[in-house]
Amino acid sequence: GGKDEEQQQGKSSDKNVINIGVTYAPSNINPLQPVGLVSTYVSNLLFLPLVDLDSELTYQPMLADSIETKDNKTFTINLNKEAKWTNGKDITADDVVFTMELMANPTVASNYAYMFAIVDGLDDAGFLPKGKESIKGVKKVDDKTVEVTTKNPTTLTIFEDTVGRYLLTLPKSELEKIDVAEINKSDFMKNPTVTSGPFKLSKIDTDHYVEMVPNKEYFKGASKLEQLNFKVLQGNQIAAQLKSGEIDMNIPSAGMIPVSDFDTVKGLDTLTTNYGQPLATQFMYINEEVVSDVKTRQAISYAMNRQQIVDNLLKGAGEVTDGFFTSMSPYLDKTIKPVAYDAAKAQALVDDSKWDKSKKLKLAVLSGDATLEKAANIIAENLRAAGIETQIQMTDLSTLLDDIVKKDYDLAVLTVSITPVNPLPDIAYFIGEGNPNGYNNKRVNEILAALSTEVDEAKIEKLYSELQQITQQEVPMPSIYATKALGAVNKRVQRATPSDFGMFINVNEWTVK
Amino acid sequence: MESLLSVKHVTTAFDTEHGKVISTSDVSFDVKHGETLAIVGESGSGKSVTALSIMRLLGKNGHVEEGEILLNGIDLAQVSDHEMQKLRGNDVSMIFQEPMTALNPVLTIGYQLVEAIRLHIPLEKKAAKKLAIEMLDKVGIPQAERVIKQFPFALSGGMRQRVMIAMALVCKPKLLIADEPTTALDVTVQAQIIRLLHSLCQEYGTAVMLITHDLGVVAEMADRVVVMYAGQVVETTDVYTLFEQPLHPYTVGLLNSIPSMDFDNKELQAIPGSIPANYNQLPGCRFANRCPLATEHCKTNKPELTDTGSGHLTRCFEWRQLQQGGNA
Amino acid sequence: MSLFKRYFNKKKYDAEHTVTWSEDMPSKGLFLKRFKRHKLAVIGFFYLAIILLCAIFAPLLAPYNPNEITDAFGEGPSMAHWLGTDDIGRDILSRVLYAARVSLSVGVGAVAIAAAIGAVLGLIAGYFGGIIDGIIMRITDVFMSFPYIMFILVVASIVGPGLTNIIIILGVLGWPGIARLVRGNVLAIKQSDYVKAGIALGYSTPRILFKHILPNTIAPILIYATSGVAGAILDEAALSFLGLGVQPPDASWGNMLSSAQSITILTDQPWLWIPPGIFILLTVLSINYIGDALRDALDPRNVK
Amino acid sequence: MDTPLLTVKNVKTYYPVKTGFMNLQTSYVRAVDDVSFEIYEGETLGLVGESGCGKSTLGRTIIGLEPLTDGEILFDGKPMNFRTDRVSLSKQIQIVFQDPYSSLNPRLTIGDLLAEPLTVHNIVPRNEIQQEVTRLLQLVGLSETAKARYPHEFSGGQRQRIGIARALALRPRLIICDEPVSALDVSIQAQIMNLFKQLQRELGLTYLFIAHGLGAVKYISDRIAVMYAGKIVEMGTAEQIFKNPQHEYTKKLLGAYPIPDPTKRSILTQQ
């Protein structure tokens, strides 16, 4: 019959349903430890964070109406007065405190616990010390207010970017029944029955799809959709399915359209497209034990024809970078231009550095991203021209991370997305003490230490600027380019804009024509 | 008496990777109603090919090139496939040398027998089965009811050959072609099978064309004998004459090759050499290379099958020498 | 009858005769003749010979260095680049020629390793039987029980992907089939009288194994190997599809083809996938035809 | 006639067959069951019996191709041990098989085939091997031109000759002939049997001649043993066996033999 036919087309076009294409599998929906991008999006739809970052990189209230601080040490979280669980009960400060304690419990071993390490009473990994039941720095003020104290002075932005964004409040009444050791394996974490977000889980197959239905009781207004679905695809299928209508939209960097399909997608008149911001950045780890001479590292930076990659390979959908910040970061010092391609200078630097030209470096490259692989080919050719021989080795993420952690690599190229508003933890990991590049610079360590307690934005900017100067000179871990992911949405979908940040803040308002 | 089967100047050829190969040429002989005709000859001399030509079972690459095969006046070389299928098993049937492989290993004895019956006799399954059991009884298979449900592997070679005989004779054909039916069997079993064939054919009035290279079996069963060598009939006569007064040197050699049952302890008189592989291209007599009587003439001229009188045919220029020698 | 006996007595036994008459048996060239009957196999043979030459002389034939990045990015066929260039400006023709080396060596190398391991283990298992056979066959069970691709994936991640490793992995994983085949053959050949005769003649076991049994299983191994070569080329292609094949910048037909996984390339840049696609197809097709012809030409039942 | 060349004493060869639930029980096929006889130098012992009665198994046991289950086999009065003395024993005792098509390795030329035992056992100096091969070929009535050819280029009779030449290469004293003529044409059978006889005369060989054709055995043997169901039921000179058979089975065997004379139709008249 007619219904069958519709289904045969595999299109949702006539139904009140939105399908979103993603290229990563939602491994789980456990809000205590979502793994990967899509898991995070889904668990955020089920359990609201306190605040969320929008596409303009400002924080919008979600479960909290506001977060305030006067001294940059004590933060007051005011919960939304209307906020309710799907079972009708109020979401209270007790739930927030309970969730904080769960996150801090080493038995739960949350992979986001470290985000809470700033809170007073938790150790560096964000765990409660042995024997402690409650967190010193967390206090319930009243039913809708919680007060959190940090160990060190902290900017509001950083507080919001950690506790604000990563605390997905869970219903105490449901979870306190469950043994903490079993909580990750519990049924609730697979099929949460009491949630707070705009959508409820209807069905999930962690490798293939997530089906969600609106939470009719959502306190910010229920969605009028029938369903909101995430569909896991291969990158090369996104364009095809956007075209066929099997999916309505993508999440730019979690549903990556291959660059080769950009023109096709942009050419489809059923779609509205927009470029995301340059977020995903390709970094080159350099093992300083292998490439110890700073001149050689500089040569590497000069040798790479970043502009050619951006122009020809990315077809302009990206930008040239050489440090930790892209143009979307508030801390980018625009006066420091990325190093320009200069083959002659690279060669000269190599000669000057007495680099052993017979040596062949292993260039480990994250596999699975065709564009990165091609870029790596260009880079390898660039380096060869400069006198540095490399052998590309496509490596899967797990192996690559292992090699990096064990410093068992020469050069490694890998994609990293640094949170634009709070780049410190990443930078500290990359070039701070004990970093996997083996880089050591006293001044850098001082800057990082200063940044960790600094709350004056102007000073922070200055410190970051100095850091940029140093890293451009010393090239401890250059970046190469940042991509602008392409977002596409079917014209039948109203009020939804693909974006890496804040795309779902207004999800309850999305409708279809 | 009118001949039941009359094979006239039959030449059979195969298409092979070496091109067309003439396998038998100018084969002629008759089988009369109810008689047993034996065909003997060296391996590869064309005995089986002759039999298969009659049955039209030469396979895809073989065909009768020339000549007529008249069965009751119908030329088997000309009838349609459909016609031939009706004749097979009904008017003329055949049993083969290897009882081990001639029965389909995955079908029961009963199935194979009933199939043979119902192809030619309009019988219900039950009745056909009954007939099958009767027939098995007749060929001396004990516990026929049980055997009918068994698969061929469960039977010994002798038993299988009995099944083959039962299958071949169940429709009372006028002619039975038996291609070395006992070669693979023990002598004791062979004796049983010979007896069985003989008595059944007597009973049904079936003529037998018996292919063998055991002259003992020939002496035992045959009324008349056709001797083949290198794709040709070289001698035809009744069985007594053949053993007493052979008129082809090959036949003589063959007879001399059998160890006698007397205790004279004489050397065997073997025919030297073997059948030439390229016998078709030989300009002269095909036996010339092994023949003690061969002259230059023999090597360059082809002998014809000639009647030496009273229907004793031989394909030899020098047959008179043998006749004289024998008489001397 | 005594007279006839005299005739034969007089003739001295002539040994020469026996041989002379069978001399005309056309046995030499029979193999070729049979093989030639398969016209497509002959065509396949010539095609393969040409591809092989191309692979060997790739450095002479290729107009560009296969990894050289020219200024033409993703451009279609032109006078400068007969088969166009890929996304990062490398000459497709040159890459396809060099890829022939990789793909053919994967095919041949993997099969050679598999055949060597499989033949030796199969020989041993089949000849000695008993517990040794049991153990070897259980090991093949174990190897066959690994889902092929999964094993490759894991091993590749241990030793790292790369041409040599691909060859080794595919070879090491490909042997159980050959081992079983050889074992089956050995079981049959072991019963044959010429092996028994060898034992009775006091030949050593290795001599019997390698001089008498092994050569007689070559035909099936060869036939199996041809399909194995084709299979290995396809497996490498599948591994490239999963990102575990030959490492860039080296080209293989498989990774050239698998980089065409986008509808844009499929429609707008056919020069990126048609050449490797056609080469894979024709090569595998040729090898299969040759295998089939070999099967026919080497069939022992044909050789009497 | 002092010590027999070969003494077979109470020889048993059983094949184990696994049966029963889970194949845990083992029963035995008693292929050769308590057989004893002697063969003297220069003599031919014929062995007849119906198919499957154990003739080949007995022959193969004697030459060590099947393990001896029980009993003793003495060669020249000394017990044979094939495990340890295979090499020296192979120079004493050899075998010729029934099937001329499967008894020659199809991948070796006749020259290689015959040279191999010579080189392996150092029968003649290296430079004389080719001569020796020629000599062997001539011995069995083949010409030197056979050397370069492969077995499939020969007819059955010729192959059987090559098989005999190979058995002779090591200059053995005893040859076990396992139905060497059964697969051949009548006219070729006679050639081969004559060859056997001639070789025995010239080389003083001893044969254990297995056959199921009574004619052949009678023609070639000095003494005949009749085997039935793994046991030797009767043994005697050819004349004794044929003229005065004692055992039921021997009588049956003789009665079933078709005599090539149409005037004496014994089988059909017997009934």
Add this chain to the structure above:
Amino acid sequence: MFGYILRRLLIAIPVLFGVTVINFIIMRMAPGNPIDMLVSPKLPDAAREAKAIELGLNDPVYLQYWNWLKNLVMHGDLGYSMYTSEPVVSMILERMGPTLILMGTALVLGLLIAIPLGILSATKQYSKLDYIFVTGSFLGISIPNFFLGLILVYVFAVQLSWLPSGGMKEVGGDGGFGTLLVHMILPIIVLVANVAGRNIRYVRSSMLEILGQDYLRTARAKGLKELFVVNRHALRNALIPIVTIIGLEIPILFGGAVVIEQIFSWPGIGQLTLSSIMNRDYSTLMGLNLVAAFVVIAANILTDIVYAFVDPRIRKSYVGGAK
């Protein structure tokens, strides 16, 4: 027969044990570990340690295997996925269905095509038809799966929009037989091209062998029509070796599942295998491997049993116990 099956199953136990041990060793030799895939590398060691304890990865390796084995033998439990925390058994069971549906259909359809075509090809050896079928079968095995898949998706899903390009059901839809069927078409075409391609050759050569057998001559000598000779007498015998091929085909299909499921986003075992490898999900991999080995062994045993049923000669030797 029963005893025989039991014996085969008992022999399978050490094989399965060997498979799991080797798999366990190889898995642990692979670089990387599940923790890296779960938590950010910038995490302090304490956090990693907590994760290791949670996953049971801090025990000595042999103990980890022992625990796994104990759990399996005592409770028939395969543990929890290290990546998704779901029970491995339920993950595998959930994906087994789709894989079996796809593979089973492909196998059946492939054989339904291969058997008649192979027979026709054999009976008409060296005819035009024969050449066409043989070439077709070579094409079937010569086209890489992923490439054929890509082209089919392009033509039927993208250009013509007749068929969905992947998945087993429409997301959000509740499945249903019609939907399943529609989604199966493309992957099935790819698989069938392969299965049929491989098997046309097998059937053809096995049929050719049978066509030369004596008993067919017997059947013809009875006066049986050629059609019946081929279909009743030859086919039955030709099917016997084909049974073996089915046994070989199952592991091939199972192994090939990775690629085909990847291309068509089919929610089966293959995709799970791939993602488990990428995520170093040790517990799931162990489970998958055990299942795969079991499938292979079961296919072998099943083949032998079916073999015995179609071939009375072998049936007897099992029943009699002698083998």
